[in-house]
Amino acid sequence: MHISDGVLPPETWIGGYAVTAGLTALGLRKVKEGDVPKVSVLTAAFFVASLIHVPVGPTSVHLVLNSLAGIVLGWAAYPAILVGLVLQALLFQFGGVTTVGINTLNMGLPAVVAGYIFKLRKKFPGDAVLWGALAGFEGILGGALLLSLSLWTTGEGFLRVAQLAFVAHIPVAVVEAAITAAAAGFLQRTRPEVLEG
């Protein structure tokens, strides 16, 4: 899900920076003083998640944890993911420096959407585990959709890229749904106030 430097045309990655600047400002306005420790813990989780591999059949997938950030932090997940991706690009060479903006958009926006999906548990039946699973699933497949749209600007056929991206991300989405559901269930039982943000 991390796009490297040199893949996208300048219009796309510059546009990515512009959108990310706006959404980061919006996210930062939602962070209250008491939220800073929570934001930093989820930033740290997102930062190392990509190094953690879960075996799925013959292959293994790495965690993303963007949805978990979204359900705990809401809009504040966006700047958290930006910081995580900057550090991943600089320290692990994941993705690229020019593509930090667009990569943040591709993982951050589905995280924010995951936060809204998780809030639906208050209006509809189902517990934190179910809505956490749905949020986790959406966080990855939403990311795959945005990734396909980004790669579409390189002149690739959208349907072909989207098909590849969805197939490649389904195992990731399943693992992420399970992890997000487990984390949401655990927090709901032990520290429900964390999920009220």
Added chain:
Amino acid sequence: MGTALLTLSLLLFKTGYTHKLMVDWIYEEGKVWIDAFFPDGRPARNVKVKVLRPDGSELRSGRTDEEGRFSFDPGDGRRFKVIVQGSMGHRAKAEVTLGEETRVSHQLPYKVKIPWREVFSGLGYIFGGAGIILYLLSRRRRAS
């Protein structure tokens, strides 16, 4: 507690750089063989390969085969730049200089270690940054 859990999960699960596309090369029987792979050893199949001359012009382009390989005839050239680009936005580069092979054939699966130093420096930036933000916020609150 969060950090302890993260560190624990790094120890428990298999870790590595799967989203990093890697490229290696060897010169054999008059041909340059390009090998594109992911660090867990999986070959990068059917990814785009571009071979450039030192002046940036294209010598050849194509796609890797089922084993992640691609070969080209270097002709009179000695130096090339090889760019490999996967379908999901992954990209890798290699500088090929014939006669200067220092490459030792890589053993698959490629051994990837957890970059502990980078992990801890990243966590340091995050929690250190949070500490600075909290300090500034509390100073502002006291001032007002």
